[in-house]
Amino acid sequence: MRGNRSVRETPRGRPGAQSRLRRRGPGRGPSGLRLSLGLIAALAVTALPGPSAVAQVSTPAAAATDTDSTHRLNAEQMRRLAALRMARGDAPMTVALSRALLERDPEDLSALLLLAQGERALGRYDTAIDAATRAWGVAATPEERYAAAMVRAQALSSAGHRTRAQLWLRRATEEAPDARTRARAIRDFKFVRLRNPWSTQLRFAVTPTDNVNNGSAEDTFTIDGLPFEFILSGSAKALSGVELSFGADTRYRLAETPRRATDLLLRVSHSTYVLSDDAQDAAPEAEGRDFATSSLSAGLSRRIMFGDKKNELVLTGWAGQNWYGGDPYGHFLRAGARFSRSIDPRNRLTTGLTLEARRGDDAPEADVGLLSLSWDHAWTGGQLSLYGVATRSVSDSVTADYRDLRLGARLAPDMDWLEAALGADPAFTLEARTRNFDASPYTFDGRRDEELMAGVEVVFRDVDYYGFNPVMTLESSVTSSNVSLNESDRTGLGLSIRSAF
Structure with missing residues (x-):
């Protein structure tokens, strides 16, 4: 029933x-x-x-x-x-x-x-x-x-x-x-x-450093042809302190097909400093915010996939404004193209070209071209990246007219013992850089800077909060120059966060 x-x-x-x-x-x-x-x-x-x-x-x-x-x-x-x-x-x-x-x-x-x-x-x-x-x-x-x-x-x-x-x-x-x-x-x-048409990446970092102002490692400097030395002021020498930085990259996807995507881009970054007691004693008139830098830019990006979607061309255009010490410093227009080709499942080549015009009442006017090439290789023991970047800046100002070359390598090995012991994944970077200026107010034959940088980055995978992992970064660089004013040492130990997925 x-x-x-x-x-x-x-x-x-x-x-x-x-x-x-x-x-x-x-x-x-x-x-x-x-x-x-x-x-x-x-x-x-x-x-x-x-x-x-x-x-x-x-x-x-x-x-x-x-x-x-x-x-x-x-x-x-x-x-x-x-x-x-x-x-x-x-x-x-x-x-x-x-x-x-x-x-x-x-x-x-x-x-x-x-x-x-x-x-x-x-x-x-x-x-x-x-x-x-x-x-x-x-x-x-x-x-x-x-x-x-x-x-x-x-x-x-x-x-x-x-x-x-x-x-x-x-x-x-x-x-x-x-x-x-x-x-x-x-x-x-x-x-x-x-x-989601919206995609946002946030960056936070706290970095104690012994050179917040990119100051000189020397106490004095000389000028060619003059028989005496000049004593550097406290604010011109390296000052120690803590860097506090924040950044955000936001993308809004305007249109998308299986092989095309058009994005509206927005980028903001800000770094300020807190000087140590020793730095305040060396430069009583200086404050950390005097060396603060900020940048705001907006752009448009077009991504195009080729062949079996293993090759990608990205075209971007940017317009932005920079600030230094809280005051407007200069603005820029930038256009770039990057082409990435997958050779096989383990190897990928990427090349890029960027052109930028820098203008402003306080910033030196310059037209800059940048050419980059990188090779990424993955194998059972980790990942290796080799890269090179060549830059040419043309300007009427001797401080912005230069040629720059950077060569570097980044290794992210699979270290099972470290991951098992600390839940940490390390990556190591080594980079050499040279910058040549045709003219300098301090020498007769121009200026030549050489820099060597080494760094290690450790991501603590086992420490997770809302899908974010802490990242510790240790970086040290030494710059030598034929102009003693530009010789510097810099070491920083930073702590930041990164999305785990």
């Missing part, structure tokens, strides 16, 4: 609508993100058992054919049934059951999660976001907070708020109870990032 049907029997509504919902798969909405309903079902049984209050619920088929056919379910059974209906794509029944549970207990976590998923499947995203927000407010354990963060990210992504969804997916990685659930949140984060 109909009145004796089991609670587990599947209610049937309109076949066409039911099949369309099923094809989405469990928990799948417009964004493509999924959350295992098994977790919600488990929460329904263990996290929130609640009182065994009894409620009545009618199936859609019963409502159409037999108004007396109802089932009496307690709260735990209703949660189980709602999770089952959501898994089978029956969003209307899921919403009805969830709302019935919430009338009994407005803080029923499983009901709030299922309501958010059901409303999202029906395209009512504002209601879904509200339910997920309420679920986060009542979640108490890592499992509960993980589920609430994932469901809220799904609702936000479906509503088109992908940047906010990425933030909640980062929160989900922080609350993930195990490696499997964390991997699911990271996977969904990458999924949303690929579909």
Whole structure:
């Protein structure tokens, strides 16, 4: 008899609508993100058992054919049934059951999660976001907070708020109870990032250094033809302190096809300094902000993929303004092209050309051309990059008319013992640089600077907060010159953060 049907029997509504919902798969909405309903079902049984209050619920088929056919379910059974209906794509029944549970207990976590998923499947995203927000407010354990963060990210992504969804997916990685659930949140984060027209990278660093002002390592300097030495002022010599830097790169994708992408770009950076007590004693009139640098620029980028998408051409144009010591210093226009070719799965060649015009009342006017070439090689023992950069700056000012050549190598070896001991991945850099000036106010035969730089960068993978890892950088450089004023030593130990995915 109909009145004796089991609670587990599947209610049937309109076949066409039911099949369309099923094809989405469990928990799948417009964004493509999924959350295992098994977790919600488990929460329904263990996290929130609640009182065994009894409620009545009618199936859609019963409502159409037999108004007396109802089932009496307690709260735990209703949660189980709602999770089952959501898994089978029956969003209307899921919403009805969830709302019935919430009338009994407005803080029923499983009901709030299922309501958010059901409303999202029906395209009512504002209601879904509200339910997920309420679920986060009542979640108490890592499992509960993980589920609430994932469901809220799904609702936000479906509503088109992908940047906010990425933030909640980062929160989900922080609350993930195990490696499997964390991997699911990271996977969904990458999924949303690929579909988000906005992409932002932030940079923060605190770097103690013994040369914040790029000052001279010498106390005196000479001028060719003069028989005496000049004593450098305190602010012209190397001053120690701490560099505080911040940067952000934001991209908005204007248009995209499988082989083309056009992006609007915005870049901002700022560095300021706090002088040490020794530096303040050596230069009482100097303050750290006197050496602060800032830059703001906007640009447009066009990416083009060739062949089997292993070759890429990137064209960019930039316009920007620089500040020094808080005052406008100069502005620039820059155009660049970079071509990258994959030789095979282990080797890649990249070449680039940049042209820049620098102008400003305080900055020396200069026209600069830069040519770069790099080779990246990956093997089972790590990654190796070799690079070279040649620069020519043409200017009426002797301080901005020069030729510059940099050659360097970067090695990121696989050091399993270090990763096992400290959870750290190191990378080493060695670079040699020479800069030649045809003229100098201090010599008859121009100026020649030679610099050698070595650095090590360590990423601590095992230290993770919201998907960010700390990065320690140690860098040291020595510059020798035929003009003693330009000889300098610089060592800095920096701490910054970097996204882990």
